[in-house]
Amino acid sequence: DRPEGLRSRLGKWLHVLRFAEHYVAGEPVPDDLREEEELAMAIEEARRVNADDRLRALLEDRDKAERARLTDLAVARLEGREEGREEGREEGHLEERRDLARKMLLEGLSPTTVARITRLSVEDLAALAPPENP
Numbered sequence: 775d776r777p778e779g780l781r782s783r784l785g786k787w788l789h790v791l792r793f794a795e796h797y798v799a800g801e802p803v804p805d806d807l808r809e810e811e812e813l814a815m816a817i818e819e820a821r822r823v824n825a826d827d828r829l830r831a832l833l834e835d836r837d838k839a840e841r842a843r844l845t846d847l848a849v850a851r852l853e854g855r856e857e858g859r860e861e862g863r864e865e866g867h868l869e870e871r872r873d874l875a876r877k878m879l880l881e882g883l884s885p886t887t888v889a890r891i892t893r894l895s896v897e898d899l900a901a902l903a904p905p906e907n908p
Contacts, residue, residue, distance in 0.1 A: 786810055790817060798824045876902050 786806070790797070790813050797803050798820045808814050823829050871892045878888045885899045 783810070786813055794820055797821075872898075872902055875899055 790807060794817070797817045803814070803817055807817075823833065871894055875888050875892045875894055875898075878891065879885065879899065879902070883891075885896050888894070889896045889899055
């Protein structure tokens with residue numbers, strides 16, 4: 775008459791993990807779970823920890839700190855990705871301006887005019903190689 779999940783050792787462990795808070799709160803533990811020594815010990819240890827306010831507070835603080843660390847790490851990753859995208863966009867825009875500047879210089883515009891239009895410095899313009907056959 776046991777539920778399907780409580781027939782195997784793994785099923786018993788999964789059941790205890792899922793309903794541990796009920797057993798810690800004092801609900802009776804089914805006989806077939808108490809028969810497993812390790813399960814009975816795990817439930818008893820969870821009850822002991824839960825009964826000790828100081829130890830429980832310490833464990834909760836550690837859990838909160840770990841969650842905060844993971845959140846900070848996730849935020850940092852997202853910010854890093856966005857920063858990389860922005861740098862890529864800026865580099866792409868810079869390359870577009872350089873290409874435009876090359877073409878303008880080939881058409882005979884003065885470096886000062888090209889610099890003003892493309893917002894590149896005259897020194898940057900001097901370093902530009904002529905475009906490959908467009």
